[in-house]
Amino acid sequence: MIVVVDYxxxxxxxxxxxxxxVGAKAKASNLIDDIVNAEKLxxxxxxxxxxxxxxxxESGLIDVLNQQVLVARKPVMxxxxxxxxxxxxxxxxxxxxxxxxxxxxxxxxKRPERKVPHMGWSHVSCNYEHPLVQGLTDESRYYFVHGYxxxxxxxxxxxxxxxxxxxxTAAVAKDNIFGFQFHPEKSHRFGMQLFKNFVELI
Amino acid sequence: xxxxxxIPCLLLKDRGLVKTVKFKAPKYxxxxxxxIRIFNEKEVxxxxxxxIEASILGREPDYELLAEVAGECxxxxxxxxxxxxxxxxxxxxxxxxxxxxxxxxxxxxxxLLRKIADQFGxxxxxxxxxxxxxxxxxxxxxxxxxxxxxxxxxxxxxKRVEDAGAGEIFLNSIDRDGTMQGYxxxxxxxxxAGVHIPVVACGGAGSIADxxxxxxxxxxxxxxxxxxxxxxxxxxxxxxxxxxxxxxxxGNK
Numbered sequence: 001m002i003v004v005v006d007y008x009x010x011x012x013x014x015x016x017x018x019x020x021x022v023g024a025k026a027k028a029s030n031l032i033d034d035i036v037n038a039e040k041l042x043x044x045x046x047x048x049x050x051x052x053x054x055x056x057x058e059s060g061l062i063d064v065l066n067q068q069v070l071v072a073r074k075p076v077m078x079x080x081x082x083x084x085x086x087x088x089x090x091x092x093x094x095x096x097x098x099x100x101x102x103x104x105x106x107x108x109x110k111r112p113e114r115k116v117p118h119m120g121w122s123h124v125s126c127n128y129e130h131p132l133v134q135g136l137t138d139e140s141r142y143y144f145v146h147g148y149x150x151x152x153x154x155x156x157x158x159x160x161x162x163x164x165x166x167x168x169t170a171a172v173a174k175d176n177i178f179g180f181q182f183h184p185e186k187s188h189r190f191g192m193q194l195f196k197n198f199v200e201l202i
Numbered sequence: 203x204x205x206x207x208x209i210p211c212l213l214l215k216d217r218g219l220v221k222t223v224k225f226k227a228p229k230y231x232x233x234x235x236x237x238i239r240i241f242n243e244k245e246v247x248x249x250x251x252x253x254i255e256a257s258i259l260g261r262e263p264d265y266e267l268l269a270e271v272a273g274e275c276x277x278x279x280x281x282x283x284x285x286x287x288x289x290x291x292x293x294x295x296x297x298x299x300x301x302x303x304x305x306x307x308x309x310x311x312x313x314l315l316r317k318i319a320d321q322f323g324x325x326x327x328x329x330x331x332x333x334x335x336x337x338x339x340x341x342x343x344x345x346x347x348x349x350x351x352x353x354x355x356x357x358x359x360x361k362r363v364e365d366a367g368a369g370e371i372f373l374n375s376i377d378r379d380g381t382m383q384g385y386x387x388x389x390x391x392x393x394x395a396g397v398h399i400p401v402v403a404c405g406g407a408g409s410i411a412d413x414x415x416x417x418x419x420x421x422x423x424x425x426x427x428x429x430x431x432x433x434x435x436x437x438x439x440x441x442x443x444x445x446x447x448x449x450x451x452x453g454n455k
Contacts, residue, residue, distance in 0.1 A: 011298060012296070012298070013269075013272055014275075016298075017276075018276065021276070046322060046326060047323035048323050110398045115398060118204075120204050120205060120247075120400075120423065120424065122204050122205065141205060143247075145301075145326075164204065183300070185276070186276060186278045186300065187277070188276050188277060
């Protein structure tokens, strides 16, 4: 069973819709027992960093998540804000992140030729082979909506890169911890492939 | 760098899909769920779904329909119509719709944009602006599905909504709506130049060449169209289509 952590912020319904489409057994939950019994976890998230972290903290789930991800080493996939929350901190706010990946979240500067937020479809390039991004082709495109981007300390933690007037990290991967800046649940069959890969990860 | 987004804009009325001309004479074009399923199969970049009578009737969004819509959409969707409070917006986001568009509610209380943006991020808050040109060539923002002149200039209003927290502007030309005679480039250009947030242009597309124009001449982030995607041929038979953008729009891979 895949558990989508329902801490009150985020695109839970769309993520569940996509999981259903790829035939995965999944549910949304905010119960500690469900998280402990889950095979894999998805951390969704939409909106502002501080609002997301604060709500997650108030949900009382951070301890069990730390335990399940860092000690039990369950696969976890952050999506959009959920992905940014894997980092230490964000320029968007003052709340600390989960700190599972050594990275800070930075703001896209506004420039005359570049509107912010970055909103739309972009192609990504893959930095190294990984089962999570199996089946990606040159055609694969993903839907992004974000004004801030992930900056991992270690180059190796960047799995996918995209370009928005500058190269930036579109996906991170470190051991059992993964995060997508874009919305795979809203990226047609290209995102479906990623969900399928996550579901099939062993 | 980034794919040019082309967005079908679908209008809801009485749970049916309609298409208007200059915001008038809504013509029934089909069942929304069926249409959305087809657009999903065609892998459209995004969908905009606007309930054109919710605000006028003072009715809340049709959450049941939206839940069904979201279940069929594996692409981003923006919904507008009848959203007047943070709670309305919250309910829509919870269904799996990632953007909401405010129009009348923003005109009534621009702070609502801020309230929603603070909680859900500005990327999820679109401000929809309906514009009309006067006989003397002055542009003005209209409310209530194009029936009321607010006497505010589109550029001024766009700047204000950006300051208030909107993350995107959906700019509609009432004069061009349903005419399929091309976008109102001067209007679009002036708004794009006035803000830092993405602008989506809507109203007037009748051909692929039309879709290209706002990108080339006005620097928009996306274009939206209605008639172009639902009508076919000179007799305007209803037939849903979506061009292969990889080949038809310049600059798209």
